[in-house]
Amino acid sequence: xxxxxxxxxxxxxxxxxxxxxxxxxxxxxxxxxxxxxxxxxxxxxxxxxxxxxxxxxxxxxxxxxxxxxxxxxxxxxxxxxxxxxxxxxxxxxxxxxxxxxxxxxxxxxxxxxxxxxxxxxxxxxxxxxxxxxxxxxxxxxxxxxxxxxxxxxxxxxxxxxxxxxxxxxxxxxxxxxxxxxxxxxxxxxxxxxxxxxxxxxxxxxxxxxxxxxxxxxxxxxxxxxxxxxxxxxxxxxxxxxxxxxxxxxxxxxxxxxxxxxxxxxxxxxxxxxxxxxxxxxxxxxxxxxxx
Ligand SMILES: *[C@@H]1O[C@H](CO)[C@@H](O)[C@H](O)[C@H]1NC(C)=O
Numbered sequence: 001x002x003x004x005x006x007x008x009x010x011x012x013x014x015x016x017x018x019x020x021x022x023x024x025x026x027x028x029x030x031x032x033x034x035x036x037x038x039x040x041x042x043x044x045x046x047x048x049x050x051x052x053x054x055x056x057x058x059x060x061x062x063x064x065x066x067x068x069x070x071x072x073x074x075x076x077x078x079x080x081x082x083x084x085x086x087x088x089x090x091x092x093x094x095x096x097x098x099x100x101x102x103x104x105x106x107x108x109x110x111x112x113x114x115x116x117x118x119x120x121x122x123x124x125x126x127x128x129x130x131x132x133x134x135x136x137x138x139x140x141x142x143x144x145x146x147x148x149x150x151x152x153x154x155x156x157x158x159x160x161x162x163x164x165x166x167x168x169x170x171x172x173x174x175x176x177x178x179x180x181x182x183x184x185x186x187x188x189x190x191x192x193x194x195x196x197x198x199x200x201x202x203x204x205x206x207x208x209x210x211x212x213x214x215x216x217x218x219x220x221x222x223x224x225x226x227x228x229x230x231x232x233x234x235x236x237x238x239x240x241x242x243x244x245x246x247x248x249x250x251x252x253x254x255x256x257x258x259x260x261x262x263x264x265x266x267x268x269x270x271x272x273x274x275x276x277x278x279x280x281x282x283x284x285x286x287x288x289x290x291x
Contacts (some may be wrong), residue, residue, distance in 0.1 A: 019261055036138040037079035042139045042153045049173070052204055053079035053149060056185040062082040069106040074099060074120070074188060078171055081122060081135075088170055098157050099169040099196060108131035116165060119171040120196050121157035133160030142172055150175035150206055165194040171199065173205035 032259040033039070060072040075082055075092070076099050083093045093100035097119035104112040119133075126132040135157050142152045152174045159167030171186060179202045184201035239256020244250035255261065 023193060040139050040155070044139050045141075045153075047139075047153070047173070047205065049204045051182045052200075052202065054182065054248045055075065055082050058185050058188050058198065062187060063261050067107070068108070070115075071106055071112065072191070073102040073104065075102060075197075076100075076169070076171075076186060076198065078200075085240075091231035093117045093119040093122070093190065094123045096122060096133075096135075097159075099159070101196065102192070118162060118167070119159055120167045120194075121159040122161075131161065134158060134269075144239070148174055148176075159194075164196075167194045167196075168198045169198065171200055174199060174201045175203075176201040177203050177206060179203055 037053055038048050040047040040049060052216045056076045058074040058076060060074070062069040062071045064070075073095075076082075078098070079187065081096050081098055083102060084095065089095075091114065093102075094117075099119070099121040100120040101116075101120050103115045103118075105115055106112045118187045120165060121135055123135045124133045124260060139257065140154050140156075142154045144151050152172050153171065155171045157171070159169070161167075165167040174187075182204075184202070186198040189197045191197070191198050240249075243254050243256060247253075252258070
């Protein structure tokens with residue numbers, strides 16, 4: 001009477017369940033995504049600053065440095081390395097810079113002249129005993145500002161060790177739906193201890209409201225379906241095994257609780273009828289009850 005089939009069915013069931021579980025856990029796993037200007041995620045919020053994927057010139061104030069004046073400008077791209085036009089390498093920071101500090105001397109007469117170009121943030125391979133530099137963009141929520149609807153966020157771009165000091169740029173993005181001009185440069189707020197700070201009021205600094213909740217409820221629903229069908233499958237297989245082992249059932253008799261499930265449709269119809277009758281009966285003013 002005892003055959004090896006029940007254990008084979010058990011093994012198959014377990015294999016299917018574990019396959020379902022692993023496939024759902026693999027798809028739920030989040031993999032670290034590379035920095036993407038169109039999808040910057042900060043504490044569950046998503047930001048799209050791809051409209052600002054440009055080269056911005058942030059002009060500094062001229063300060064007197066005897067016998068001339070000096071001005072420190074910044075060239076900034078918050079999304080990628082600054083694109084240097086052909087043949088202009090000498091007027092720009094080394095390739096791979098995202099934020100470039102351009103110190104100029106301004107003469108009373110004649111063109112301003114660049115004194116030094118410092119890559120405040122950017123990526124560069126190791127060279128001449130200087131270790132490799134990695135821009136490693138990192139976005140975090142910043143401190144709330146009065147009269148600003150959304151909490152601002154900071155984007156930190158690293159520059160690595162230059163002249164004995166770690167260089168970096170911190171851009172504070174402040175949501176302002178009234179600023180839609182993509183050509184408006186950020187504002188320099190300071191340069192201290194190798195950190196250049198900027199603030200950037202723009203519409204793109206506002207969180208993107210995606211359809212994420214819908215996707216989440218869909219995945220919740222698919223989890224429910226998976227669990228439901230897994231249980232239904234286990235119920236059928238174990239019930240069939242039990243009926244086979246205990247009663248030696250064959251064919252349709254293998255179905256667990258066969259009598260109950262055979263009566264189930266008429267049971268449902270009965271219940272629906274009952275509900276229908278009471279609802280429509282009440283709608284007609286309960287005329288049947290008084291008979
Ligand atoms: C964000 O940047 C501003 C300006 O540099 C700084 O004062 C603030 O501490 C930063 N906040 C965070 C949380 O990094």
